[in-house]
Amino acid sequence: MTKLTREAFSALRKGATVIEADPKGEKVLRLGDGSFLKLFRRKRILSSALLFPPARRFRNNVESLAARGIPCPQVTELYEFDSEGKTAVRYWPLPGDTVRGLLPGLPAAERGAMLLRLAAFIARLHDLGIYFRSLHFGNVILTPSGEFGLIDLSDMRAQRAPISRPKRIRNFRHFFRYKDDARFITELGTARFLAAYNDASRVRMEAAHLARMPNLNPAS
Template sequence: MHPMDHSAYLAVRENATVLEADGSGDKVLLLEDGTILKLFRRKRLISSALVFPYARRFADNIQALKQRDIPCPDVIATYRIASISRDAVRYTPLPGLTLRQVLSQDGDHEQLRVELGAFIARLHDQGVYFRSLHLGNVILTPDAKLGLIDISDMKCQRRALSQRKRLRNFQHLLRYKNDRAWLVDGDAGSAFVAAYAQGRTSRFIAQLKSLLA
């Protein structure tokens, strides 16, 4: 990680748009050049973030996704900004629209359910466990591929996810009422499950259908 002094931070932040903030300050900034600066605060004085900073984890997750040929942002650099007690990662955002944005537009989105089911299956088969899995974090790129953003809360392993982890990850996805409605209302669940469950055991398919019911 690169140290960034306060004057350099102020210069980078000049004319930035605050995309996300909380009571402790800025969290995500859209910089003047179109790149993103994501800021991380250590919540405790003694924390694993001292040894393995959140900004570094974010960058490592991006590298892991790129190794698996999954579209995601491009990291420019990671920083430690001591003057504001923050670590940061600067990156180029993944172009496209979130699936929530796509679904807000008129059109037939039936095929998108199938593509999403296959995409999540690919993530799980490649060992990607994305706790923040929801339609606001999945991007449809201009070349019609699905990719991921906001991947701080992610773990990647060498082996495919176990059935238990797969089902648990679906529980994360189904926490969001509107996401769940689009995925499983009517015959939608059948198309989504069929795309995800191709080649899975009948027992797992039954468990997944029960979860989506």
Template sequence: MRSRSFSHSQLLALMDASDVIEADGSGLKVGALPNGDFLKVFRRKKWLSRDMFTLPAVRFARHCELLHERGIPAPRIRDTLVLNDSNQMSAVTYRPVAGRTLRQALAAGDVSERRMAELGQFIARLHDEGLYFRSIHPGNIILCDSGIGLIDVLDMRVRGWPLTRGERQRNWRHFFRTREDHPHLDNGLLAALMAGYNHRNELPVTDFDWEQGVRL
């Protein structure tokens, strides 16, 4: 992982040169650079946080490297940008994962039951290997030719043991929390997803109710 020292003004210039992909009230979060790489900007939101000890850009890059080591497609980090005149921001440049998000594919009606079964097995593998990706949802899962990948992986913890049942339940709650995905998850796709997970482990979800949320 290569780390480069940047000034705040240099980062702002890089942001200005990017086409906005995602932004919030604070400004650009993800942008496309002219060379095809992506720029992801992290801003420190709280004074007292673990960002004081390890910059989020560094954690993001480490998580991407860890996933690559396990053969899981993830952003390919080019540079970790550490500001030499501020600890309020950091950034990474990376090559994005080729493919579509699960959310995009579901909305287009392009997800088969076989693919959903593969996804269930993939999530079971994450849980069994102690990878607690707390922000898992269809918008952060990439369907690609080389398998199933993950993006936006800052909010991930690596355990030295399989996830507990409670952690698995919370992970599934997050997976199903976005209501825009619900109309595209018919009974056949849900059954395939469950069957795929159960192929490796016992699914900790017993009932799905879109009005009341996921019952565990």
């Protein structure tokens, strides 16, 4: 992990565009060369981030996805800020468009086809041992080659075996908490989405498992 002084950071961010920020400061920058810089703040003085910085976790998650053949960003550098309790990861973004951005502009038939492909992609992730808590339409990219990939990978865990059914249910609960996303699946039909998932999955999900999902009409 490269040490980054305030002077070096100022030089690095020269000409950068702020992509994401909060009241405490910048979170994601697009640098002058087109690469991205994602910054992480340590929230507590005593934190697991001391032993396992989130920038390193991001890189490890990228490596886990790449090893499984899932398109994802390409990490180029990890940084540690001097005396500020912050780390950062620099990466090349994954080319393509988010599913969230694409769906509203598609005809109904194409929208439905994309959602069925997405269901199969989620099944593949689960079977590959990927539990991505921040799974939603805004974090799934359709690449120029027509593959689905993932971005914003801090909140992810990878294991060797397929994830369990309870974890899959929990992951879907996070997935359906976005009302505008869930309405597209209701429009398609929850049963069709579930059938596409099951056709691609090693662990079968039942309609009852989706019955209490937020923003979802399981009878559709």
